[in-house]
Amino acid sequence: MNTPIEPRRFTLEPFDARRFADLCGQLDEHLRLIEQRLGIEIRNRGNQFELLGPPERTQSAEQLLRRLYREAKNSELSLDTVHLALHESDTEELTNPSAETSVALRTRKGMIRPRGANQQRYVKAMLEHDINFGIGPAGTGKTYLAVACAVDALEREQIRRILLVRPAVEAGEKLGFLPGDLAQKIDPYLRPLYDALYEMLGFEHVARLIEKQVIEVAPLAYMRGRTLSNSFIILDESQNTTMEQMKMFLTRIGFGSTAVITGDITQVDLPRGTRSGLTHVIDVLHEVPGISFTHFKPKDVVRHPLVQRIVEAYEHHDNRLHGKPDDLDNDDA
Numbered sequence: 001m002n003t004p005i006e007p008r009r010f011t012l013e014p015f016d017a018r019r020f021a022d023l024c025g026q027l028d029e030h031l032r033l034i035e036q037r038l039g040i041e042i043r044n045r046g047n048q049f050e051l052l053g054p055p056e057r058t059q060s061a062e063q064l065l066r067r068l069y070r071e072a073k074n075s076e077l078s079l080d081t082v083h084l085a086l087h088e089s090d091t092e093e094l095t096n097p098s099a100e101t102s103v104a105l106r107t108r109k110g111m112i113r114p115r116g117a118n119q120q121r122y123v124k125a126m127l128e129h130d131i132n133f134g135i136g137p138a139g140t141g142k143t144y145l146a147v148a149c150a151v152d153a154l155e156r157e158q159i160r161r162i163l164l165v166r167p168a169v170e171a172g173e174k175l176g177f178l179p180g181d182l183a184q185k186i187d188p189y190l191r192p193l194y195d196a197l198y199e200m201l202g203f204e205h206v207a208r209l210i211e212k213q214v215i216e217v218a219p220l221a222y223m224r225g226r227t228l229s230n231s232f233i234i235l236d237e238s239q240n241t242t243m244e245q246m247k248m249f250l251t252r253i254g255f256g257s258t259a260v261i262t263g264d265i266t267q268v269d270l271p272r273g274t275r276s277g278l279t280h281v282i283d284v285l286h287e288v289p290g291i292s293f294t295h296f297k298p299k300d301v302v303r304h305p306l307v308q309r310i311v312e313a314y315e316h317h318d319n320r321l322h323g324k325p326d327d328l329d330n331d332d333a
Contacts, residue, residue: 008051008058012069015047019072023065030068030082034061037086084115103127105145105152107200112148118300119145125292126260131253134262135278136296137311142262143236147196150232153258154214161214163233164193165249167240168219190217193236220245229254238263239278240270246277266314 012020024031031042038061040053049065051058064085068077103123105112114123119141126132126149134142150162197206197215209215220241235241235249238261246261253259263278270276285291298311 006055008055008062010049010062010066012047012049012066016073019069020047022072022077023069025077025079025082029079030077033079033082034064034086105148106155107148107151108155108202108205109200112145112200114141114145116300118294118296122294122296123149125294126258129290129292130258131250131290132258132260132292132294133278133282134260134294134296135265135282136294137264137266137298137301137315139301139311140296141300142296143192143234144196146234146236146260146262147193148200149258149260150234151197151200153232159232159256159258160230161216161232162209163228163231164190164197164215164217165220165223165233165235166190166193166237167245168221190236193217193234220249223249223252226252227254228252228257230256231258233257233259235259235261236263239265239268239276241277242270243275243277243280246281250281266318 012023025033031044034040035042038053038057040051040057040061042061043050043052049062051061053061068082068085071077071081103114103120105114105123114120122132122134122142123145126146132146134140134146136142147164150159153159154162194206194217201209206215210217220235231254233253238246240263241249249261250259261278261281263276265276265279268276268279282293286293298315301311
């Protein structure tokens with residue numbers, strides 16, 4: 001006979017009707033999402049809770065509910081907030097008291113806190129190393145957090161300017177048919193970088209910084225022959241660099257600079273037979289001191305929950321197709 005599981009009981013204090021309603025969400029939608037994602041049952045009478053399920057999951061759920069209740073004191077919770085917080089429910093972060101003193105980045109529009117252990121490691125690596133690689137699927141926050149680190153460094157006057165770079169490679173489309181010069185043609189490909197800057201600094205301030213060349217957004221081809229000192233340089237979509245381009249970019253970095261190279265090796269748009277500079281550099285530099293590599297997994301996706309499932313399904317499919325072990329839980333960070 002199976003031993004009955006003892007319910008986990010706790011009380012959220014001090015009781016605040018507004019915070020409590022915010023925690024539960026409209027028609028308890030926040031609680032239902034936590035139940036669904038953690039595979040537990042949540043019962044409550046007022047601020048007294050009872051959680052039913054495996055002990056490790058109910059413990060994570062209690063820590064999550066307590067954290068969200070604290071956050072509700074200063075900001076309004078949403079389904080997106082709960083979804084992002086749930087990414088930490090499978091890690092030691094929820095039950096680790098030191099998580100409360102985790103790293104945070106300051107921007108003009110507020111503080112940005114990385115979610116989950118992998119994002120924490122990524123941000124700490126960028127603060128401690130001069131060259132950093134963030135590798136993994138779309139939606140894991142690689143580019144957004146890199147821009148946040150750049151803005152934080154600029155606000156603290158640790159650097160004099162920010163450079164945002166992307167290779168001019170078409171994703172199944174031809175840039176030649178677009179009107180304008182190369183800079184105008186590549187501009188739509190740099191839109192995610194602009195959007196992150198606008199969110200953190202505001203549209204008008206970003207426009208002024210671009211006009212003063214404190215922020216420069218450019219295709220990778222414009223980097224040749226330059227030495228970039230006292231700068232924070234982000235190379236986005238680096239899976240679409242060639243081996244020669246990657247070497248060229250890495251050797252542009254001067255004193256007082258930090259470089260972050262982000263990319264997804266499963267979405268290479270280079271011509272068939274051309275090896276990605278990102279896959280090559282992993283082999284070449286993975287043991288070089290002073291360079292950090294952070295590998296993100298589908299479980300780190302912080303977009304809509306379906307995005308995580310889509311990424312996982314593609315990875316399962318590719319593993320079966322190539323006869324690789326189908327285990328997404330192996331940590332190669």
